[in-house]
Amino acid sequence: xxxxxxxxxxxxxxxxxxxxxxxxxxxxxxxxxxxxxxxxxxxxxxxxxxxxxxxxxxxxxxxxxxxxxxxxxxxxxxxxxxxxxxxxxxxxxxxxxxxxxxxxxxxxxxxx
Amino acid sequence: xxxxxxxxxxxxxxxxxxxxxxxxxxxxxxxxxxxxxxxxxxxxxxxxxxxxxxxxxxxxxxxxxxxxxxxxxxxxxxxxxxxxxxxxxxxxxxxxxxxxxxxxxxxxxxxxxx
Numbered sequence: 001x002x003x004x005x006x007x008x009x010x011x012x013x014x015x016x017x018x019x020x021x022x023x024x025x026x027x028x029x030x031x032x033x034x035x036x037x038x039x040x041x042x043x044x045x046x047x048x049x050x051x052x053x054x055x056x057x058x059x060x061x062x063x064x065x066x067x068x069x070x071x072x073x074x075x076x077x078x079x080x081x082x083x084x085x086x087x088x089x090x091x092x093x094x095x096x097x098x099x100x101x102x103x104x105x106x107x108x109x110x111x112x
Numbered sequence: 113x114x115x116x117x118x119x120x121x122x123x124x125x126x127x128x129x130x131x132x133x134x135x136x137x138x139x140x141x142x143x144x145x146x147x148x149x150x151x152x153x154x155x156x157x158x159x160x161x162x163x164x165x166x167x168x169x170x171x172x173x174x175x176x177x178x179x180x181x182x183x184x185x186x187x188x189x190x191x192x193x194x195x196x197x198x199x200x201x202x203x204x205x206x207x208x209x210x211x212x213x214x215x216x217x218x219x220x221x222x223x224x225x226x
Contacts, residue, residue, distance in 0.1 A: 032212045043114065043202055043217035044155070051212065088155065092212065098143065099168055100215060104154035 003027050006089055006103030015112050019076040023089035023103045026070065030101075032092040033065050035074045037085045038105065044088055048074065079110045115139065116218035118203050124224045130191040133221045137184055137205030143167070144186040145215060146178055149200040161186055163208075190223070198225045 006023045013019055021035075032051055036044035048063040050056045050072075056063045062075040072091075076083055086105040092098065115138035123131055137144050146158040148171075157170035161180035172178075175193075180186045190197060200220045206213035 034214070036217075041219070043116070043118075043204075043219045045114065046214050046216065049212070049214055090155075097168060098145070098160060098206065098213075098215075099157045099170060100145075100155075101157070102155040 001026060002104075003101050004089065004091060004103045007106055008104055010107040010109055012109045012111065013079055015079060015081060015110055017079050017110070019079050019083070019108060019110075021074040021076075021087050021089075021106050021108070023072050024070055025072075025091055025101075027091075027093065027101075028067075028070065029093045030091040033063070033072050034090040034092075034100070035061075035063055036088040036090060036102075038088060039085045047087075079108075081110050081112055084109045114216040114218060116203060116205050116216055118201075118218035118221050120221060121219070122222045122224070124226060125193060126226050127193055127195060129193050130189065131193065131223065133188040133190070133201050133203075133223075135186045135188070135203030135205075135218060137186070137203075138207075138216055140207060141205035141216075142184065142208040143206045143213070143215075144180055144184070145204040145206075146172075146186070146188050147202045147204065147217075149202060149220070150198075155202070158188070193225050195225050198223055 035048045053067045064073045088105045089103040090100040117136040158172040160168040204215040
């Protein structure tokens with residue numbers, strides 16, 4: 001079993017839709033949770049970063065962490081065709097390690 | 113633009129060969145990380161250097177090695193290449209501060225083994 005599970009999609013939505021992307025994990029030591037966006041032939045770009053449980057909002061993006069359920073989400077409001085990319089969740093354990101564990105990514109397509 | 117520079121962008125070589133991938137971190141960043149991205153495994157952590165010293169090792173094969181130089185750029189050396197080593201290799205860097213420092217990624221080197 002992988003430490004981080006993520007549905008690979010693809011997820012296809014119309015422009016303006018609310019998108020929900022999710023990851024589950026098994027390691028309760030994870031403390032830091034990140035979402036990266038990766039366009040084709042590009043490196044992952046950091047979108048959101050959350051420490052422990054709770055919500056964080058940045059523009060059209062909201063990240064949620066539920067440590068009790070070992071479940072994290074990224075919501076995209078008013079989705080745009082430019083949001084079409086692969087979204088990767090990533091997690092990090094205690095302060096003693098900087099190593100990130102990634103999900104395999106969800107491919108999102110937003111059509112006009 | 114993340115500020116992390118990787119060269120070359122694409123490398124094509126044959127089995128049994130050796131290649132060197134290069135990474136220049138963002139200005140001021142002391143940590144460099146190497147990741148491998150393949151279709152079936154996703155992004156896998158290979159190794160981390162901090163200010164010239166190896167800090168953490170992940171799923172890095174013995175045929176692979178890395179180093180970080182005094183100017184903080186890093187190189188990943190892959191030898192005795194096999195078909196299965198074909199993948200995207202990403203470098204990331206992060207700052208020196210306390211607490212969590214986000215990792216910023218370069219655009220990768222695509223390695224194709226023929």
